[in-house]
Amino acid sequence: MSDRKGLSRRDFLKTAGVAGTGSLLAAAGPFMPNDSFAAENNPQNDRVPTRPFGKTGVNVSILGLGGMFDIPSNQLVLRQALKWGVTYWDTADCYEGGNSEIGIGDFFKRYPEQRKEIFLVTKSDARDPAGMTRLLDRSLDRMKTDYIDLYLIHGMKAIDEVNAATRAWMEKAKSSGKIKFFGFSTHSNMEELMLAAAKLGWIDGIMMTYNYRVMAKSRMQSAVTACTEAGIGLTAMKTQGSGWFSGLAESGGEMTDRFIKLGFSDKQANLKAVWENPNIACVCSQMPNMSILTSNIAAALNQTRLSAADLLTMQRYAHATSSTYCAGCTRLCEPTVAGQAPIGDIMRYLMYHNSYGERDRARSLFAGLPAVTRDCLLGHDYSEAEKVCPQGLKIGQLMREATRLLG
Ligand code: SF4
Numbered sequence: 001m002s003d004r005k006g007l008s009r010r011d012f013l014k015t016a017g018v019a020g021t022g023s024l025l026a027a028a029g030p031f032m033p034n035d036s037f038a039a040e041n042n043p044q045n046d047r048v049p050t051r052p053f054g055k056t057g058v059n060v061s062i063l064g065l066g067g068m069f070d071i072p073s074n075q076l077v078l079r080q081a082l083k084w085g086v087t088y089w090d091t092a093d094c095y096e097g098g099n100s101e102i103g104i105g106d107f108f109k110r111y112p113e114q115r116k117e118i119f120l121v122t123k124s125d126a127r128d129p130a131g132m133t134r135l136l137d138r139s140l141d142r143m144k145t146d147y148i149d150l151y152l153i154h155g156m157k158a159i160d161e162v163n164a165a166t167r168a169w170m171e172k173a174k175s176s177g178k179i180k181f182f183g184f185s186t187h188s189n190m191e192e193l194m195l196a197a198a199k200l201g202w203i204d205g206i207m208m209t210y211n212y213r214v215m216a217k218s219r220m221q222s223a224v225t226a227c228t229e230a231g232i233g234l235t236a237m238k239t240q241g242s243g244w245f246s247g248l249a250e251s252g253g254e255m256t257d258r259f260i261k262l263g264f265s266d267k268q269a270n271l272k273a274v275w276e277n278p279n280i281a282c283v284c285s286q287m288p289n290m291s292i293l294t295s296n297i298a299a300a301l302n303q304t305r306l307s308a309a310d311l312l313t314m315q316r317y318a319h320a321t322s323s324t325y326c327a328g329c330t331r332l333c334e335p336t337v338a339g340q341a342p343i344g345d346i347m348r349y350l351m352y353h354n355s356y357g358e359r360d361r362a363r364s365l366f367a368g369l370p371a372v373t374r375d376c377l378l379g380h381d382y383s384e385a386e387k388v389c390p391q392g393l394k395i396g397q398l399m400r401e402a403t404r405l406l407g
Contacts (some may be wrong), residue, residue: 013088018301033243045236047085051281055231056181056204059150060119060282062275064088064235064301065133066224068095068361071103071223077293082114084297088097088235090207090284092123092134092154100138101142103201108144115145121183121207121235121284123154128171129159136178147177150205150233153184154348157330157344159196167202181205188212188330198230198290207284210236212273212314213325228279235282236274241318242355243325244347244398255317268299276317286363323392326351333395335355336384341377342369346402354404366406 030298059357065081065232068089074174078089091100101122120143124135146248151173152160153261170182183205197203205229214220227234229323261268274283287293318325326347339346346366366374382396389395 009110048297049276050085052233053181053281054204054227054233056233057250058119058181060088060233061086061300062282063271063296064090064121064282064284066237067091067100067104067295068283068286069100070096071100073103073174074104074288075103075107077112077287077290078104081287082117082294084293085166086287086293086297087117088119088121088282090121090235092125093139094125094154095121098142101139105142105376112144114267114362119149119156120147121150121152122148123152123153127153129165132166132169133173134160140178147277148179150181150183151179152182152207153380154186154207156184156186156193157188159193159200162200162203169255170202172284174406181233185237186328186349188328189326191212191217191219191223194227194329195233196394197232198223198226201230203230203232205233205235207235207237208276209238209328210234210280210320211239211241212271212311213241213276213318213322215274216315216318224277224279233273233281234279235284236280238271239274239283239285240355241325242351242395243321244350244354244401245324255313262304262310264304265295266300268295268302269298269306269310269314271299272304273311276306276311277302290401323394326393327391329390332388332390333385337380337382340373341382341399342373345369346377346399346406347393349406350398351404363406366402374403374407 047062048061051062052058053060063086065078065086065088070075071078071091089104091104093101095101095104104120105129113159122139122143124139126132126135132153136148139148140146151170153166156162170179173179174182177276181204182205184193184197185207190210194206194208197206208222212225218386223235254264255269258265262269264272271283272286285292285296287296326344328344330342330344334341337343349362349365352358352365377399380399382399385395386393
């Protein structure tokens with residue numbers, strides 16, 4: 001099988017995976033913009049596959065475009081993603097101070113006929129019905145669309161953040177045609193939220209932290225099973241399993257060598273590990289540039305399966321580096337400081353700073369914490385938190401590092 005311009009698909013996958021994508025883009029040249037979408041769409045078998053999204057009746061691309069980047073200045077990424085079948089687009093009211101949604105609106109303004117191709121996901125930072133209505137209307141206006149496919153409550157930590165009033169709001173929003181499906185995103189206490197949501201009966205979709213570090217935990221496996229049986233569509237995010245410290249995660253030694261021999265990078269292997277679970281409909285990945293987009297698409301098109309030995313290698317690596325990764329189980333550590341320090345959030349900001357290299361975003365998020373929270377952060381005794389942390393994180397030391405780097 002070959003793709004356009006004579007580059008064989010196998011070569012494409014290997015080049016994008018191992019040698020990096022810069023040279024590929026320059027040499028093969030199939031990714032340049034053109035004003036005609038219809039003429040450029042790839043044959044079906046070179047498009048990212050799809051999977052059913054829970055019981056919604058909708059099939060979504062297994063690779064989703066995470067929108068936490070400067071979309072107004074990167075319209076080419078959206079265009080190329082669509083051409084390769086990445087039709088699940090994710091954003092939030094707060095991403096890039098609203099510029100993420102505005103950038104998607106720029107795209108739909110220029111290519112309105114493409115709206116129906118996209119499974120559009122955005123999120124509300126409000127919890128109260130009036131606030132959700134205000135933010136939903138603003139999202140619709142920014143994105144130049146009449147409806148959102150999947151509307152999520154953003155970053156839930158406990159199931160009591162949704163209630164009967166939320167359900168009534170959701171039913172009204174659906175009947176008005178402004179949203180098609182409803183759910184929440186979470187990177188804290190994911191398993192507990194998923195298990196509780198499976199019992200509610202009115203959650204259509206959940207976007208949660210899910211990667212090779214958490215997927216083997218029995219409670220996460222139970223949570224995925226419960227959601228699947230309840231017909232909830234699952235989207236995995238934070239799929240690279242990056243932690244507050246990037247050094248080890250970027251040099252997986254045995255793991256990296258193993259996957260290079262198979263023809264893809266450890267980053268691509270991390271995606272493939274998630275796709276090994278057929279109950280995960282979509283991997284939502286931040287793809288702010290063509291290099292990452294191309295590499296991820298190569299992984300999505302690659303039909304090589306990870307073996308049990310490959311997955312075991314990843315589990316061994318996860319175990320050996322557990323103290324570099326915060327698993328989001330804030331129900332364990334945050335009560336030990338009376339909920340006065342958002343430990344899980346701060347670990348995530350450190351991840352953005354140290355592993356993602358997104359220093360401005362990390363500092364901006366840290367600055368968004370209440371002043372009293374920041375001012376008191378170093379005054380807490382974290383010894384109990386460290387005792388209950390299953391990952392063995394040196395929480396006190398990391399709070400000091402966060403204050404130094406982000407404050
Ligand atoms: S610091 Fe430890 S206990 Fe707290 S959320 Fe992270 S992994 Fe869980």
